[in-house]
Amino acid sequence: MDENQSIDVENSINSGQVFLWKKHNHFWYGINGQDILKVDSLGDIKSYRNTRVDFFRKRDDMAEIIKSIAIDNETKNAVKKYPGLRLLDQDPFQCLISFIVSSNSNIQKIKNSLERISRKFGTRVKFESQEFFLFPKPEGLAKASINEITDCGVGYRAKYVKEAANMSFLKMIDFEYLKKSDYHDAKENICLVPGVGNKVADCILLFSLNKLESFPLDRWMIRILEKYYAGQFQITTKTITDRQYDALHEKIINHYGRYAGYAQQFLFKMERENYKKKWL
DNA sequence: CCAAGGCCTGAATG
DNA sequence: ACATTCAGGCCTT
Numbered sequence: 001m002d003e004n005q006s007i008d009v010e011n012s013i014n015s016g017q018v019f020l021w022k023k024h025n026h027f028w029y030g031i032n033g034q035d036i037l038k039v040d041s042l043g044d045i046k047s048y049r050n051t052r053v054d055f056f057r058k059r060d061d062m063a064e065i066i067k068s069i070a071i072d073n074e075t076k077n078a079v080k081k082y083p084g085l086r087l088l089d090q091d092p093f094q095c096l097i098s099f100i101v102s103s104n105s106n107i108q109k110i111k112n113s114l115e116r117i118s119r120k121f122g123t124r125v126k127f128e129s130q131e132f133f134l135f136p137k138p139e140g141l142a143k144a145s146i147n148e149i150t151d152c153g154v155g156y157r158a159k160y161v162k163e164a165a166n167m168s169f170l171k172m173i174d175f176e177y178l179k180k181s182d183y184h185d186a187k188e189n190i191c192l193v194p195g196v197g198n199k200v201a202d203c204i205l206l207f208s209l210n211k212l213e214s215f216p217l218d219r220w221m222i223r224i225l226e227k228y229y230a231g232q233f234q235i236t237t238k239t240i241t242d243r244q245y246d247a248l249h250e251k252i253i254n255h256y257g258r259y260a261g262y263a264q265q266f267l268f269k270m271e272r273e274n275y276k277k278k279w280l
Numbered sequence: 281c282c283a284a285g286g287c288c289t290g291a292a293t294g
Numbered sequence: 295a296c297a298t299t300c301a302g303g304c305c306t307t
Contacts, residue, residue, distance in 0.1 A: 104288090157287095
């Protein structure tokens with residue numbers, strides 16, 4: 001097999017995209033919506049529901065993508081340092097709630113909150129003689145009270161979680177439709193959900209709606225761009241407005257191309273490792 | 281339009 | 295110990 005098509009399961013899971021994953025006896029187990037995925041070290045999947053999900057995006061031509069994005073020193077270093085790092089193709093509803101919960105928080109706390117949400121509102125199942133809680137369906141979270149959601153440790157985000165679930169339940173947010181939409185239409189639509197701004201929207205688009213030109217600009221990415229790209233992207237202010245975000249994204253697409261989202265993932269992973277930040 | 285302030289929570293920092 | 299800061303932003307003023 002082409003080495004470009006190999007998958008680094010460990011680093012892909014530990015790159016800030018997913019939270020409800022744990023390792024057990026050399027296998028990674030993760031909650032993906034109403035399914036559980038068991039993954040071996042090669043990225044081969046056995047799923048609880050026997051569905052065929054291309055969770056590690058094996059369909060992507062990594063040779064072409066890497067050729068496309070590795071156009072400067074930083075991305076060259078990053079793709080060399082983390083071969084096999086993949087974007088993940090997640091359940092959209094779980095992804096939406098996860099990144100609403102993620103805002104102004106950190107990985108440990110996000111994971112803790114999502115686990116409590118699953119335990120409280122998700123279905124308990126046994127898989128490989130282990131107990132798991134599936135992620136709740138939109139209806140379940142939509143019908144929960146704000147207080148019940150707050151009890152999961154999400155703080156002021158509880159009302160966003162409830163409303164996001166309600167909008168998903170009512171198909172005001174239709175993930176299947178958004179998968180077919182182009183980037184800008186899908187982004188505009190997903191940003192209608194309270195608690196979803198530019199950064200959170202781009203995470204959802206990139207990690208669950210197949211929009212590879214998404215480039216989530218969080219504080220880390222802003223810092224990376226300032227640090228390594230010396231004014232190339234002309235970041236002026238600390239708090240970045242919607243307009244500035246759009247303008248910056250435009251420049252980013254012009255620079256990295258249509259697989260910019262992969263560039264983001266490699267750069268983010270590299271910088272967080274440099275700072276020895278903890279993952280799952 | 282833009283800038284500034286507030287916000288649940290809990291681990292990390294001093 | 296105990297207070298303060300900070301963390302993968304967003305919303306309101």
